Amino acid sequence: MAACVKGLDKFTFSLRLIRNLQLQNERYLSTSLCRSAPESNADPPRFIPPSKPVIIDKTQPEASKRKFLSPEFIPPRQRTDPVKFSMERKDMIRRRKVLDIPEFYVGSILAVTMADPNASGKVNRFVGICIQRGGKGLGATFVLRNIINNQGVEICYEVYSPRIQKIEVLKLEKRLDDNLMYLRDALPEYSTVDPDMKPVNYSHTGEVPVNKIKVRMRPKPWSKRWERPNFDIQGIRFDLCLTPEQMAHAQKWAKPWEEYDMLKEYDTSQLEKEIFLEVQQEMNK
Amino acid sequence: MRLTLQMLISHGRVARRMGLNPRSRIDMLRNILTGLVRHERIETTLARADEVRFYAEKLVDYAKKGDTDEKAMKMASFWLTEKDLVPKLFKVLAPRFETQSNGYTRMARLPNRQNLDRAKMAVLEYKGNPYPALYPVKKENELTLINQLLKGYREDRAQQLAAKS
Numbered sequence: 001m002a003a004c005v006k007g008l009d010k011f012t013f014s015l016r017l018i019r020n021l022q023l024q025n026e027r028y029l030s031t032s033l034c035r036s037a038p039e040s041n042a043d044p045p046r047f048i049p050p051s052k053p054v055i056i057d058k059t060q061p062e063a064s065k066r067k068f069l070s071p072e073f074i075p076p077r078q079r080t081d082p083v084k085f086s087m088e089r090k091d092m093i094r095r096r097k098v099l100d101i102p103e104f105y106v107g108s109i110l111a112v113t114m115a116d117p118n119a120s121g122k123v124n125r126f127v128g129i130c131i132q133r134g135g136k137g138l139g140a141t142f143v144l145r146n147i148i149n150n151q152g153v154e155i156c157y158e159v160y161s162p163r164i165q166k167i168e169v170l171k172l173e174k175r176l177d178d179n180l181m182y183l184r185d186a187l188p189e190y191s192t193v194d195p196d197m198k199p200v201n202y203s204h205t206g207e208v209p210v211n212k213i214k215v216r217m218r219p220k221p222w223s224k225r226w227e228r229p230n231f232d233i234q235g236i237r238f239d240l241c242l243t244p245e246q247m248a249h250a251q252k253w254a255k256p257w258e259e260y261d262m263l264k265e266y267d268t269s270q271l272e273k274e275i276f277l278e279v280q281q282e283m284n285k
Numbered sequence: 286m287r288l289t290l291q292m293l294i295s296h297g298r299v300a301r302r303m304g305l306n307p308r309s310r311i312d313m314l315r316n317i318l319t320g321l322v323r324h325e326r327i328e329t330t331l332a333r334a335d336e337v338r339f340y341a342e343k344l345v346d347y348a349k350k351g352d353t354d355e356k357a358m359k360m361a362s363f364w365l366t367e368k369d370l371v372p373k374l375f376k377v378l379a380p381r382f383e384t385q386s387n388g389y390t391r392m393a394r395l396p397n398r399q400n401l402d403r404a405k406m407a408v409l410e411y412k413g414n415p416y417p418a419l420y421p422v423k424k425e426n427e428l429t430l431i432n433q434l435l436k437g438y439r440e441d442r443a444q445q446l447a448a449k450s
Contacts, residue, residue: 260359
C-alpha cells in the first residue's frame, strides 16, 4: 500500500512537470504566433455589467394613476427651519426605496409583519383595520385594531421603523371620518377582521372607494363624548343611541365661528404639489 | 374644569385673548373690521389693531377670489356685519390691491389714550385711502441753489443725448 502511494506521488509529480512544461511551451508559442490578439490570454476581458432592464408598464399610463402623497410628508405649521423637513424627507425616501410602503387610508385593512426576537420564526404578523394615522416625518405612526379571542387589540406601528418587514393592504378603502377611535365604543362586529383574509384587488386609478357605513354603538358611557361637534363624526348612527334632546344638548359645545376663523386655516395645496413632485422624482431615480 | 399645564403655557400661540371668550374675541374683531372697511382708517388700541390687521389682509385675499366664489362670499358676509359693505369690498378694495400680494394695511402708533387707563393706541388703515398721509411726505425745495444747478445739469445732459441720437 505504501509502495503504491510512493509510486503514485512520483507519478503525479512527473505529470505536473510535464503539464507545466507544456503550459510554458504553449505560452511561448502563443506569444510568437498570435500577436494580433494580445489580450486574449494575458488579461481576461473587462467585465461590462448588463444594462438594467427598463420596465415600462404600458397597461396603466402614468397620467391616470392616482396621485397620492402620504400625509406624513406634509410638514406641520411650525417655526422650524424647512431644512429639517427636507432632510427628513430624504431619509423617508431612502427607507421607502428599501421597503414598499403602499398607499392606505384610515379605514383600510392592513397586514403588518414585524421582526420580533421572542416570536417563533422571528416575525409576527398582525392584521387589523387602520383607525388613526398620526405624526409627521419619520415618526409617523398608524394604529391597527382587531378583536382576537374576544379581546380588542390595538397596535401602534411606526411607518419607518426598521423592524417592519412588510406592509400589505388587504382592502383599500376610506371611511367617512379621519379618525376611527370610536370603534372602541362600537359593537365588536365593526372591529373584527379575519386574520387569514385574502387581499382584495384594488385599482390604482380613479377614486378610492368610500365606505359610508354608519356604526352602531354600545350603550353609553363611551370613552369620549363622540356626539360633541368638536369631533365632527359622520360615521356613527346617533339616532339609535341618543335622543334628539341629547343631540341638541351636545350642540351647545358647537363653535360656529371656527369655520370662519382665518387664523386657523392651513392651506397645504401648494406645498403638497411641490413635495409630491419632489418625492416622485426622488423615487424614480 | 381640567386644569392642564396647557392653560398656563402659551408657547407658539398666535392669537391674543380678548374679550370674555373666543366667541367674544371674534365678534369684537368683526366689529372693528367692519369699521375699517367702512371708513378705511380707524383708531383703536394697539392690541386690537394688531389682531385685526391679520384678518383685514386675509379678507382682501378672499375678496380677490371674486364674488362668484362661494367661500369668499360666505366669509365676506360673516365678517362684515353691515351688508352694504360687501359690494364695497369686492368692487372697490379687491381691484385696488390687485397688483399687490400682501401688505394691504398700514399701522402706526398714536399717543396713549387720555383716560385713566392710558392705553396704547394705534391707527390702522388700508393703503390707497383718500385721506392725507399718516406720515407726511417731505417735498424737497426746488428753489435752493444746489437743486437749481442740478436741474440745469440734468437738462443739459438730456439735450446732449437728444443731439447724439
